Amino acid sequence: MILIPYDSKLWTIYKGAYGNMCEDVKIVMGDVVNIPSQSKPDRLDMEESDDYEIAYENLWANLLHQADFYEAAYIVMPYIVKLLEKNEGDFDRLFSIISNVGLCLATDIPYYTRRIDKSALDSYDSVFKSYENAISIIREKTKDFINNYFDEIKAKDSDEKWMFSLSAMAILLDRETAYELYMTDWEEGCIRIKCDKCGYDDENNYFDDESFLKSITPAPLVQWDGINYDNTYAWFGSFLRDLEVEEADLVPCLYGIYTCPECGEKKMIIDFMKSELSD
Numbered sequence: 001m002i003l004i005p006y007d008s009k010l011w012t013i014y015k016g017a018y019g020n021m022c023e024d025v026k027i028v029m030g031d032v033v034n035i036p037s038q039s040k041p042d043r044l045d046m047e048e049s050d051d052y053e054i055a056y057e058n059l060w061a062n063l064l065h066q067a068d069f070y071e072a073a074y075i076v077m078p079y080i081v082k083l084l085e086k087n088e089g090d091f092d093r094l095f096s097i098i099s100n101v102g103l104c105l106a107t108d109i110p111y112y113t114r115r116i117d118k119s120a121l122d123s124y125d126s127v128f129k130s131y132e133n134a135i136s137i138i139r140e141k142t143k144d145f146i147n148n149y150f151d152e153i154k155a156k157d158s159d160e161k162w163m164f165s166l167s168a169m170a171i172l173l174d175r176e177t178a179y180e181l182y183m184t185d186w187e188e189g190c191i192r193i194k195c196d197k198c199g200y201d202d203e204n205n206y207f208d209d210e211s212f213l214k215s216i217t218p219a220p221l222v223q224w225d226g227i228n229y230d231n232t233y234a235w236f237g238s239f240l241r242d243l244e245v246e247e248a249d250l251v252p253c254l255y256g257i258y259t260c261p262e263c264g265e266k267k268m269i270i271d272f273m274k275s276e277l278s279d
């Protein structure tokens with residue numbers, strides 16, 4: 001994992017939604033050089049703390065704008081590892097960092113990344129390798145965070161728990177599922193069923209519609225074994241139930257089998273939902 005130096009030209013190549021992210025990263029990492037160290041207060045005063053929060057918000061706005069993927073993630077992710085380490089013991093900050101990282105990784109899917117022109121990105125191979133290494137470290141740190149702070153996570157409000165669960169899904173298991181669930185408007189609750197085989201495409205399916213529900217064979221409840229992260233369904237269902245997230249009830253339907261009304265193709269609802277990502 002490489003921390004790209006702040007004076008590297010790569011910051012002008014690997015951009016976020018609003019351009020060069022170097023300054024915001026520098027502030028968030030506490031590496032702003034124009035504050036002479038002898039005059040640095042022991043505790044940040046109010047104004048500086050505000051500057052910090054603005055840079056922290058900018059950092060995520062740059063990576064998450066309109067739920068798209070930005071190449072800056074490739075050089076920023078190793079700094080995120082350091083940020084997690086710097087904030088060890090600070091539950092709220094870690095919760096926020098992990099929630100945002102997950103949202104960012106949910107957009108690191110071929111649907112977005114296939115348009116990236118790698119030949120135009122300097123040092124792509126080494127930068128990408130460093131990014132992948134950073135993600136493996138973040139994955140382990142996320143597991144530790146969940147183990148160490150389960151009760152604190154459970155005490156968060158329902159929306160925050162649901163979003164955190166999707167972030168954990170993106171970091172630990174399945175980015176495309178996390179992406180689809182982030183993008184679904186759960187107030188409206190409409191599910192887009194798109195069949196790759198015959199082209200059937202219907203956006204008006206609702207989990208509170210009896211006839212739609214009846215057409216799904218729900219997946220049987222399975223308890224996660226606490227070890228195997230390959231079993232996405234078992235992990236996700238158990239995680240949401242243990243956290244007492246309302247959406248836990250939806251999981252057997254999301255992973256339930258649905259039959260395409262046009263061609264008879266059978267697969268999981270979540271896979272019909274993901275079909276739009278192959279457009």
Ligand SMILES: [Zn+2]
Nearest residue numbers: 195198260263
């Ligand atoms: Zn079909």
